[in-house]
Amino acid sequence: MSKSQLTNNIRRLRFDHNEMTQQKLADLAGVTRQTIIAVEQGKYTPSLTLAFKISAAFNRKIEDVFTFQPDK
Amino acid sequence: MNRSQKAAWFIVINFTIAIIISITMYAILLPKTGFSKASSAISFMGLCGLSGFVPIFFKKDPGNIQSDERDIMITRKSAIAGFASAYLFVGLACMLPFTIMGNNATVSVRWLPMIFTGAGILNFYIHSITLLILYGRGGKR
Numbered sequence: 138m139s140k141s142q143l144t145n146n147i148r149r150l151r152f153d154h155n156e157m158t159q160q161k162l163a164d165l166a167g168v169t170r171q172t173i174i175a176v177e178q179g180k181y182t183p184s185l186t187l188a189f190k191i192s193a194a195f196n197r198k199i200e201d202v203f204t205f206q207p208d209k
Numbered sequence: 210m211n212r213s214q215k216a217a218w219f220i221v222i223n224f225t226i227a228i229i230i231s232i233t234m235y236a237i238l239l240p241k242t243g244f245s246k247a248s249s250a251i252s253f254m255g256l257c258g259l260s261g262f263v264p265i266f267f268k269k270d271p272g273n274i275q276s277d278e279r280d281i282m283i284t285r286k287s288a289i290a291g292f293a294s295a296y297l298f299v300g301l302a303c304m305l306p307f308t309i310m311g312n313n314a315t316v317s318v319r320w321l322p323m324i325f326t327g328a329g330i331l332n333f334y335i336h337s338i339t340l341l342i343l344y345g346r347g348g349k350r
Contacts (some may be wrong), residue, residue, distance in 0.1 A: 169279075172279045187277075
């Protein structure tokens with residue numbers, strides 16, 4: 138199975154935001170820590186709603202957090 | 210590991226132990242007592258009933274959020290896999306005797322509850338295995 142086409146900067150953004158913990162981000166986004174880990178590692182493609190919630194937690198636009206890489 | 214995963218592991222281990230004990234006892238009893246009495250070894254499958262205590266064994270996860278979209282998706286996929294396998298099992302269990310023995314053959318009514326029990330066990334078993342696989346793979350869409 139191919140890797141997710143959606144890459145993200147969540148790890149970097151967490152550290153830019155005062156080393157925000159995965160649990161803190163999970164609480165802000167309203168999901169479990171496991172889901173944040175899976176999204177961060179690119180193992181799970183979040184729904185649009187969750188992607189917006191994560192972006193909002195960092196006060197960033199969605200395209201600053203997630204990047205779509207189309208197939209070549 | 211969340212509560213669902215712990216429960217799934219418990220069910221898989223519990224069911225596997227029950228199946229192994231049942232088969233072992235059946236293999237031991239068959240040469241001594243014959244087919245009819247050896248079939249009572251299947252009663253060891255009753256150990257699967259221990260899975261009913263899962264809500265007592267595993268308490269709620271710490272934190273405010275118990276489940277999210279990913280958990281719901283994984284649970285739904287696992288449930289579909291479980292029900293599909295049970296449906297297939299019942300279908301095969303009904304069709305195979307007919308196919309093997311022909312139109313005029315008869316099947317004992319004793320097999321009917323066993324088929325439904327087997328389907329139920331298979332449902333839980335496949336559900337739990339699928340859940341563990343999907344969590345292990347990150348729950349990809």
